Amino acid sequence: MSKAEALFDGHHQPHVPAHLGFYDLRVPEAREAQATLARRHGIGGFCCWYYWFSGERLLERPFDDVLASGRPDFPFCLAWANETW
Amino acid sequence: MLDMTPCFPVGTTRHGRGSGRSYCTTRRRRRMSAGWARRSREPDAARVTIGSSSSMPGTSGERGAISSPIAITARPSWRRLSGRSRMPSALTFGRRSQVRLSARRPNDAVDQTPRRIAHAGARGREMTRGSPRARLLAFYLPQFHPIPEQRPLVGKRLH
Numbered sequence: 001m002s003k004a005e006a007l008f009d010g011h012h013q014p015h016v017p018a019h020l021g022f023y024d025l026r027v028p029e030a031r032e033a034q035a036t037l038a039r040r041h042g043i044g045g046f047c048c049w050y051y052w053f054s055g056e057r058l059l060e061r062p063f064d065d066v067l068a069s070g071r072p073d074f075p076f077c078l079a080w081a082n083e084t085w
Numbered sequence: 086m087l088d089m090t091p092c093f094p095v096g097t098t099r100h101g102r103g104s105g106r107s108y109c110t111t112r113r114r115r116r117m118s119a120g121w122a123r124r125s126r127e128p129d130a131a132r133v134t135i136g137s138s139s140s141m142p143g144t145s146g147e148r149g150a151i152s153s154p155i156a157i158t159a160r161p162s163w164r165r166l167s168g169r170s171r172m173p174s175a176l177t178f179g180r181r182s183q184v185r186l187s188a189r190r191p192n193d194a195v196d197q198t199p200r201r202i203a204h205a206g207a208r209g210r211e212m213t214r215g216s217p218r219a220r221l222l223a224f225y226l227p228q229f230h231p232i233p234e235q236r237p238l239v240g241k242r243l244h
Binding site for chain 1: 220221222223224225226227228229230231232234
């Protein structure tokens, strides 16, 4: 992704992450930074996608970690991705 | 590119043709004025809000037909920051008159809810007073971490 090159004038490439860099949501500091950034810009909460497919959950780790640790202390709700993968 | 946009008809200065002042002089003076420099770089706060506030649930309905974004927007902060506006323009007067227009609306007499604006362009700080009428939520995508299910697709590059 970051190796992409602009091919013409005005071609916005490469797209690289701005404020938080290349983050990994398994890292608590990354989740904390997201909440701080969101709060600073007037976001009232996160609506987290909840991937539940016939009893099997996917990509559950960031949310489970937030719930277990209580950090970041930021309002949230869940949105069930009611579809197939 | 933005800096090259003239605020007066092309080929004239704001002092008019034959005023003796060149276009460049005018531009230099304008750049030297802090208020103008800030205005020329930053988009107008009031204008930025037009789209977001009218599409925000809970604000468009009660606001009525002449829903003006100004009604729920704080005064543009460049005015407070600079403390004075050296060169009031048509835009400035237009904004003032809109404020007056919205204050006359009958809804305002009934609606005592504290105004809150929670949009992304709030100049890095929340313009919050009292409890919110609406809350802005951001979709949170948990995809930004590797999971075992991805391995056959993307290999180990993420690990």
